[in-house]
Amino acid sequence: MNPGLKLLLVMAIALEISFTQSLIVNVILIIASFGYILIHRISFKALLGLILWPFFPALGLFVSQWLYGTAGIHFAWILFTRIYAYVFLGATFTLTSSITDLALTLEQDFRLPSKFAYGVLAAFNLMPKINEEVKIIKTSALMRGEALHFWSPKLYFKAILSSIQWSQNLAEAMTSHGFVEDQKRTHYRVIRITGLDWSWFIGLFAIVQGLLFFIRY
Amino acid sequence: MTDVSINHFTYEYPKSEVKVLNDVTITFKHNHFSLLTGPSGSGKSTLLYFIAGLYPHFIGNDALGSIKFGEVDVKQIPRNQISHSVAMMFQNPNQQFAMDTVIHELTFVLENMLVDPSKMDEIINHALAFCGIEKLRSRVINTLSGGEKQRVALACIVAMDPPVIVLDEPFASIDPDSRLDLIKKLKLLQQEHGKTIILADHDLNDYQGVIDEFYYLDPDSHQINLLAAPAAQHFFDQFKTTQTINKQVEIPAKGTPSVIDINDFKLQPHHSLLLALGKFKFYQGKTTLITGANGIGKSTLFNALTKLLPYEGTIEYSGKNIQKIRPLSYAKNVTLLFQDAENQFLNITVKEELDLSLKNRTNQAYTNDDVASMLKQLNIEGREDQVVYSLSEGQKKKLQIIEMLIMNPPVLLLDEPFKGLDYHSLEVVVGFLNRAKSQFHQTQIIISHQLSGLDPLIDYHAHFADQNLTYQEVIK
Numbered sequence: 001m002n003p004g005l006k007l008l009l010v011m012a013i014a015l016e017i018s019f020t021q022s023l024i025v026n027v028i029l030i031i032a033s034f035g036y037i038l039i040h041r042i043s044f045k046a047l048l049g050l051i052l053w054p055f056f057p058a059l060g061l062f063v064s065q066w067l068y069g070t071a072g073i074h075f076a077w078i079l080f081t082r083i084y085a086y087v088f089l090g091a092t093f094t095l096t097s098s099i100t101d102l103a104l105t106l107e108q109d110f111r112l113p114s115k116f117a118y119g120v121l122a123a124f125n126l127m128p129k130i131n132e133e134v135k136i137i138k139t140s141a142l143m144r145g146e147a148l149h150f151w152s153p154k155l156y157f158k159a160i161l162s163s164i165q166w167s168q169n170l171a172e173a174m175t176s177h178g179f180v181e182d183q184k185r186t187h188y189r190v191i192r193i194t195g196l197d198w199s200w201f202i203g204l205f206a207i208v209q210g211l212l213f214f215i216r217y
Numbered sequence: 218m219t220d221v222s223i224n225h226f227t228y229e230y231p232k233s234e235v236k237v238l239n240d241v242t243i244t245f246k247h248n249h250f251s252l253l254t255g256p257s258g259s260g261k262s263t264l265l266y267f268i269a270g271l272y273p274h275f276i277g278n279d280a281l282g283s284i285k286f287g288e289v290d291v292k293q294i295p296r297n298q299i300s301h302s303v304a305m306m307f308q309n310p311n312q313q314f315a316m317d318t319v320i321h322e323l324t325f326v327l328e329n330m331l332v333d334p335s336k337m338d339e340i341i342n343h344a345l346a347f348c349g350i351e352k353l354r355s356r357v358i359n360t361l362s363g364g365e366k367q368r369v370a371l372a373c374i375v376a377m378d379p380p381v382i383v384l385d386e387p388f389a390s391i392d393p394d395s396r397l398d399l400i401k402k403l404k405l406l407q408q409e410h411g412k413t414i415i416l417a418d419h420d421l422n423d424y425q426g427v428i429d430e431f432y433y434l435d436p437d438s439h440q441i442n443l444l445a446a447p448a449a450q451h452f453f454d455q456f457k458t459t460q461t462i463n464k465q466v467e468i469p470a471k472g473t474p475s476v477i478d479i480n481d482f483k484l485q486p487h488h489s490l491l492l493a494l495g496k497f498k499f500y501q502g503k504t505t506l507i508t509g510a511n512g513i514g515k516s517t518l519f520n521a522l523t524k525l526l527p528y529e530g531t532i533e534y535s536g537k538n539i540q541k542i543r544p545l546s547y548a549k550n551v552t553l554l555f556q557d558a559e560n561q562f563l564n565i566t567v568k569e570e571l572d573l574s575l576k577n578r579t580n581q582a583y584t585n586d587d588v589a590s591m592l593k594q595l596n597i598e599g600r601e602d603q604v605v606y607s608l609s610e611g612q613k614k615k616l617q618i619i620e621m622l623i624m625n626p627p628v629l630l631l632d633e634p635f636k637g638l639d640y641h642s643l644e645v646v647v648g649f650l651n652r653a654k655s656q657f658h659q660t661q662i663i664i665s666h667q668l669s670g671l672d673p674l675i676d677y678h679a680h681f682a683d684q685n686l687t688y689q690e691v692i693k
Contacts, residue, residue, distance in 0.1 A: 129359070
């Protein structure tokens with residue numbers, strides 16, 4: 001499915017289940033997303049992470065609603081499954097779509113300014129460097145006798161300083177690679193939203209509406 | 218014909234009286250390989266950025282005078298056409314790509330140039346083949362080594378196919394084989410494809426016999442001169458002498474007490490082996506100089522010693538595995554003077570920086586008078602309230618050295634500490650380091666390309682070559 005449409009669908013469904021209260025639909029969404037992820041053969045480690053990481057926040061919500069809330073255990077289960085529904089819905093996008101494809105479709109089909117699409121992409125590709133930089137900043141601070149933690153303003157000050165420098169360098173590099181804001185570009189890989197994409201989008205969205213309408217438990 | 222002519226070109230940084238380039242008038246000839254040299258920070262990059270059409274757009278204030286390609290003023294070329302005239306290769310291999318993989322970057326470049334998609338495959342294949350990197354086609358750029366990245370950068374330029382190519386110290390952090398290979402490729406682009414090449418570098422290795430013209434940016438007059446063959450020869454010779462000192466040093470004798478012990482050690486970032494050491498020691502209270510070609514892995518070794526990079530094997534400090542020493546305690550014992558001074562700064566003003574070192578230092582070895590005297594000797598006194606980031610590169614380096622001396626760690630690693638310092642300041646710093654060693658028993662490990670002037674300081678010399686580090690008697 002077109003990554004742009006997929007993102008839209010995932011966000012729309014996530015928004016909807018925030019305002020509806022159906023335990024069964026949540027479970028159906030979790031199972032469907034889980035199946036979709038499995039088909040795409042993601043790594044076991046990533047899968048395990050998906051199940052474990054949200055467990056404590058979900059459990060926390062469940063327990064506090066169950067013990068201290070007024071709406072009862074049914075609502076507690078809704079909250080619990082909602083967290084997992086968010087995570088698995090999100091994962092159907094993040095684990096199976098490429099950020100490059102998303103940028104391409106946002107530029108070509110969603111008419112987003114190319115500056116934005118490629119700027120985000122470039123920043124995304126800088127992520128590993130940012131991690132390295134944070135490590136350097138922390139080590140360098142230790143050498144001056146200061147332990148910087150993730151809440152230390154100095155860490156952010158230095159990181160932002162580096163980011164400004166990098167974004168400047170990156171903008172220069174993109175310009176020297178012929179990129180000019182708001183200018184026409186050709187496309188080696190044309191990404192279209194096909195009739196099939198639309199059918200999936202509308203079909204799946206309609207099914208979720210149907211489920212939410214008929215299954216109120 | 219695309220002579221690149223610079224006419225009465227004058228530039229000064231915003232809010233600064235100092236001219237970086239002062240009434241420069243020169244012509245980089247069509248289809249020539251021109252080398253522009255001069256000390257670090259003298260303004261070579263600035264001129265190249267203007268030639269590439271990146272400045273004034275990215276800097277804010279314009280220069281006086283003009284730059285022309287043939288008869289056309291750079292400023293007359295529309296922004297979406299400029300990359301058909303000139304392309305640039307940058308110093309930092311890590312910050313010149315927008316996309317994730319090599320092939321995506323190359324298509325990105327061609328899309329920007331409005332190339333017909335049906336022709337792209339052929340152009341890309343040719344560019345990759347020319348640079349000898351067909352194998353890198355689908356690789357993720359972040360996983361490539363510096364040398365590979367610069368080859369990809371050259372492939373992008375080959376794909377763009379502009380008549381003028383400018384390069385800003387493109388080999389500063391890549392290995393010698395890549396450097397030599399890229400210089401040959403550039404020569405080929407000039408001779409067989411009619412390109413005009415303008416390259417700035419302060420490292421003069423490998424250019425003799427390759428370049429057609431030698432330009433020198435004089436840091437005092439801020440002017441650029443085309444040098445005749447004998448004068449250029451003089452620079453080549455002089456460069457060689459800064460890279461040598463006539464000093465015999467001892468090979469460490471058996472039983473000399475060591476402070477850092479490296480065992481069964483392997484360093485392989487990017488999955489290529491940089492260094493393999495069975496057993497290696499750095500010695501207590503001595504100054505060890507590490508030499509070796511650019512990009513061979515010297516700084517990477519420092520990164521392993523400071524736990525910034527993973528490695529195989531063990532490193533021991535005073536007999537204890539460094540992975541078992543608490544981070545803060547280790548960092549205050551084995552401290553790195555970063556190559557880039559800004560990495561060391563945590564505060565805003567000079568005074569705050571110095572105060573931080575005085576507050577957190579490991580011992581009280583340096584008195585306030587010592588500090589004042591060091592500032593005075595390096596000529597950076599009276600700048601207490603200045604923002605450190607607004608200091609010149611040389612001043613930053615001096616401040617960085619002083620604040621790390623105040624910290625007075627038992628082991629100080631110094632990565633190119635003399636870069637950007639004039640000769641007198643270098644001698645002063647060598648004096649400081651000698652004092653730290655003789656009075657405070659500091660162990661120093663230095664990476665430096667600049668060798669002249671270091672004679673009084675060096676005790677041992679370790680040469681880095683062929684994935685190995687060995688102590689040698691001669692420094693060359």
